[in-house]
Amino acid sequence: xxxxxxxxxxxxxxxxxxxxxxxxxxxxxxxxxxxxxxxxxxxxxxxxxxxxxxxxxxxxxxxxxxxxxxxxxxxxxxxxxxxxxxxxxxxxxxxxxxxxxxxxxxxxxxxxxxxxxxxxxxxxxxxx
Amino acid sequence: xxxxxxxxxxxxxxxxxxxxxxxxxxxxxxxxxxxxxxxxxxxxxxxxxxxxxxxxxxxxxxxxxxxxxxxxxxxxxxxxxxxxxxxxxxxxxxxxxxxxxxxxxxxxxxxxxxxxxxxxxxxxxxxxxxxxxxxxxxxxxxxxxxxxxxxxxxxxxxxxxxxxxxxxxxxxxxxxxxxxxxxxxxxxxxxxxxxxxxxxxxxxxxxxxxxxxxxxxxxxxxxxxxxxxxxxxxxxxxxxxxxxxxxxxxxxxxxxxxxxxxxxxxxxxxxxxxxxxxxxxxxxxxxxxxxxxxxxxxxxxxxxxxxxxxxxxxxxxxxxxxxxxxxxxxxxxxxxxxxxxxxxxxxxxxxxxxxxxxxxxxxxxxxxxxxxxxxxxxxxxxxxxxxxxxxxxxxxxxxxxxxxxxxxxxxxxxxxxxxxxxxxxxxxxxxxxxxxxxxxxxxxxxxxxxxxxxxxxxxxx
Numbered sequence: 258x259x260x261x262x263x264x265x266x267x268x269x270x271x272x273x274x275x276x277x278x279x280x281x282x283x284x285x286x287x288x289x290x291x292x293x294x295x296x297x298x299x300x301x302x303x304x305x306x307x308x309x310x311x312x313x314x315x316x317x318x319x320x321x322x323x324x325x326x327x328x329x330x331x332x333x334x335x336x337x338x339x340x341x342x343x344x345x346x347x348x349x350x351x352x353x354x355x356x357x358x359x360x361x362x363x364x365x366x367x368x369x370x371x372x373x374x375x376x377x378x379x380x381x382x383x384x385x
Numbered sequence: 386x387x388x389x390x391x392x393x394x395x396x397x398x399x400x401x402x403x404x405x406x407x408x409x410x411x412x413x414x415x416x417x418x419x420x421x422x423x424x425x426x427x428x429x430x431x432x433x434x435x436x437x438x439x440x441x442x443x444x445x446x447x448x449x450x451x452x453x454x455x456x457x458x459x460x461x462x463x464x465x466x467x468x469x470x471x472x473x474x475x476x477x478x479x480x481x482x483x484x485x486x487x488x489x490x491x492x493x494x495x496x497x498x499x500x501x502x503x504x505x506x507x508x509x510x511x512x513x514x515x516x517x518x519x520x521x522x523x524x525x526x527x528x529x530x531x532x533x534x535x536x537x538x539x540x541x542x543x544x545x546x547x548x549x550x551x552x553x554x555x556x557x558x559x560x561x562x563x564x565x566x567x568x569x570x571x572x573x574x575x576x577x578x579x580x581x582x583x584x585x586x587x588x589x590x591x592x593x594x595x596x597x598x599x600x601x602x603x604x605x606x607x608x609x610x611x612x613x614x615x616x617x618x619x620x621x622x623x624x625x626x627x628x629x630x631x632x633x634x635x636x637x638x639x640x641x642x643x644x645x646x647x648x649x650x651x652x653x654x655x656x657x658x659x660x661x662x663x664x665x666x667x668x669x670x671x672x673x674x675x676x677x678x679x680x681x682x683x684x685x686x687x688x689x690x691x692x693x694x695x696x697x698x699x700x701x702x703x704x705x706x707x708x709x710x711x712x713x714x715x716x717x718x719x720x721x722x723x724x725x726x727x728x729x730x731x732x733x734x735x736x737x738x739x740x741x742x743x744x745x746x747x748x749x750x751x752x753x754x755x756x757x758x759x760x761x762x763x764x765x766x767x768x769x770x771x772x773x774x775x776x777x778x779x780x781x782x783x784x785x786x787x788x789x790x791x792x793x794x795x796x797x798x799x800x801x802x803x804x805x806x807x808x809x810x811x812x813x814x815x816x817x818x819x820x821x822x823x824x825x826x827x828x829x830x831x832x833x834x835x836x837x838x839x840x841x842x843x844x845x846x
Contacts, residue, residue, distance in 0.1 A: 272636055272662065276643075320792050347631055370638035372646050 263289045264383075267299045267327065268316035268345065273368065277314055277345065280375045285383060296322030300330055309337045312383060314345040315362070317353060328360045343382055401587035408580040412573065419569050426562040432486070433555045436493070437548060439483045440500075444544045446476040447504055451537070454511050458518055466515070473508060480504070490554075496547045503540045510536065614813075621788045622677075629802070630677070633670035637663050676803040680788065683810040688728035695722035695768070698729060699757055702736035706744070713753055715744045720758040723766065725835065731811045738804040739831050743772030746798060748826070763837070770831040776823040786819065808833075 266277050274292040281290050291310075293299040296319060303309060313331075317324035324344060331337055344357045344365045354365045364382060369375040450472040457465035480501050487493035510533060640659040647655065699719040703710065710717065717740060740755050747753035756771045777785065777792055784790045788806040805819075812819045812833055823829035 270632075272639070276639060347635060368635065370635055371642035 262287060263291065263310035264312045264314065265299060265302070265310045266290065266292045266314045266345075267294075267296060267319070267324070268292070268314070269294050269319040270316065273316070273345075276372075277375070280372055280379055281383075283372075284376055284379055288383075295319040296324065296327030296330070299327060303331070303337070307336075309334075309340045311340065313340055313342045314366075315342055317344060317346040317348060317357075325356060325360060328357070328362060332361045341382070397590060401583055401590060405580050405583035405587065408576060408583065412576045412580065415576075416573060423562065423566075426558055429558050430555065430562070433551050433558065436483070436486050437551045437555075439479055439486060440544055440547050440551070443476060443479045443483065443500065443504065444540065446472045446479060447507065447540065450476070450508065450511060454515060457515060461519075469511070469515075476504065476508075490550075492550055493547065496543065496550065500540070500543045500547065503536065503543055507533070507536050507540060618788070622681075630670070630673055633666040633673065636666040637670075640666075673801050673803075676801040676807075680803050680807050680810070683731070683734075683807050683814070688731055688814060690726055690728050692724055693727050693729045693732060694724045695732070695759070698722075698732045698736055701733050702740055705733075705737050706741055709741065709744055713744050713747060715747070715753040715755065718754070718756045720756070722757070722759045722768070723761060725766065727815055727835075728811075731814060735808050735811045735833065738808050739770040739833075742804060742831070743770060743774055743829075745800065746772070746774040746793075746829075748773070748775050761837070766835045766837055768833045768835075770833075771828065772830075773828040776825045776827050776829050777821075778825055779821075779823055782821050782823075785821065 264281055266274050266281075268274050268277070278290050278292060281288055291302070293302055298321075299313075300322065315324045315327060319327075322330070324346065328342060331340075331342070341363045342361070344353075344362050345368060346353065346365075347368045349367050357365050366378060366382075369378065450469050453465045453468040453472065456462065457469065480497070483497050484494075487497055514530075640662045644656055644659050696719060699717075699722060703717050703719075706717075709715070736757075740757075743755040744753045751773065754773050756769075758769050758771070760767045760769070781790075781792055785792065786805050786809040788803060790806075791800060791802040793800075808831075809819050812835075815835055817833060817835040819831065819833050821829055821831045
């Protein structure tokens with residue numbers, strides 16, 4: 258399935274959503290950026306709005322369906338294989354990083370506290 | 386259980402075992418020796434009878450020799466003479482046997498010697514009479530001469546003496562055997578009963594000890610579970626440190642950086658909003674740290690258990706919450722509650738947290754109504770906190786009692802995610818359980834269940 262220029266930000270923290278949103282919008286004004294509050298909401302959105310997005314930024318600690326649970330469900334769908342999933346979490350715990358990798362995450366980004374560093378990192382992972 | 390008591394009890398059991406073993410061993414040895422003695426006594430009795438028979442046989446043989454002599458003197462038939470010789474040979478043999486039979490008895494040795502000399506004397510006189518009769522070649526008077534009669538009488542007398550001696554011995558030996566029997570049976574029975582009693586006693590001691598050991602084991606398992614719970618809490622805390630507590634700090638940094646990174650024009654418009662966020666996050670950080678400390682202190686030290694009227698506790702809790710109750714126009718109905726044995730400070734915290742929870746998660750535009758009621762059964766006391774709030778999906782029933790687990794973001798409903806975890810800890814400190822039932826959009830019931838045995842719950846008079 259052909260992908261579209263869409264980024265999903267799945268995070269229960271509104272501040273983080275906005276922060277990431279701003280960074281992406283500054284770097285790639287043409288990219289459609291959609292924020293969702295948890296894994297459950299995200300799965301529903303993806304199902305209802307095909308085709309799957311190009312990129313997903315995924316927080317780990319969320320209510321209802323956390324990052325790992327979402328990732329497991331998301332990867333079950335064959336059509337989603339082209340989507341790059343980046344974990345975007347405050348946790349720098351190596352166990353979380355290992356688990357994310359084993360569940361098929363493309364990379365693991367520890368949340369930044371300044372726009373400059375976040376933008377530098379985003380330039381490496383998003384290609385247009 | 387103290388270790389010294391344990392050790393002493395083990396020593397007791399060892400002693401009980403050793404003593405009863407020694408009792409049984411000595412009983413076995415004693416019985417063996419006794420049966421041996423019994424057999425010896427029987428042998429001696431048989432021996433006595435044998436001696437008596439031999440004495441009678443000797444006398445009988447002498448009488449036989451004498452009657453044959455009479456026959457010979459009357460008929461001069463050589464057959465009689467042969468018979469005399471035969472009887473003499475047998476008599477000699479019998480006397481010899483008698484010698485060996487009585488060799489253990491001084492008196493009877495003397496008696497046998499006397500008997501022998503008397504018999505020999507009588508026999509020699511018998512031979513003299515036969516010889517003289519043969520020489521004379523005529524028949525003499527077959528009657529005994531008076532010296533021979535006297536001799537015979539003294540032999541008979543000697544035999545009676547010897548029989549009497551043996552009878553005396555027989556009496557002694559039989560008496561000893563019978564008396565011995567009775568005493569030994571009493572003795573064996575007594576010893577068996579004592580050993581048996583010691584064995585039963587040690588059996589109960591061991592049973593008792595093993596049940597005590599089982600209790601100690603159970604205690605150990607309980608302690609282990611407590612330790613595991615502490616460990617889990619510790620892990621949760623490290624997660625908290627790495628996530629939840631870092632979160633507000635990260636936000637503070639994030640917004641400070643944003644203010645500094647943005648161009649001055651943008652700053653003018655947005656700076657107020659960002660400073661506001663920084664301030665919010667700082668106070669949130671403070672709340673979090675305070676509640677974490679409260680959670681950590683919940684199971685520390687002495688809880689100060691005492692008989693507590695739960696209605697008074699409910700009043701204290703609503704007093705503490707008066708501000709939020711007023712603000713949200715909440716109604717708290719408290720039904721009749723019992724008095725229980727508990728920690729009043731912890732119970733107050735439990736009531737505060739559960740009532741506050743009910744008020745905080747109210748449905749928008751609805752008056753929060755919280756009802757507290759108690760049900761006392763044989764074994765348990767159940768206290769229900771019923772609210773008409775937003776409710777939650779029952780699939781998360783377990784999760785909500787864990788530290789820092791929240792079903793809503795802090796933007797929707799404020800909270801630290803520690804309140805219910807503290808409730809759970811308080812209830813566990815009182816050996817109880819906490820559960821929650823809910824219908825999404827209709828309300829929730831948080832039920833606290835205490836075992837009556839531990840809290841000694843009594844219906845309030």
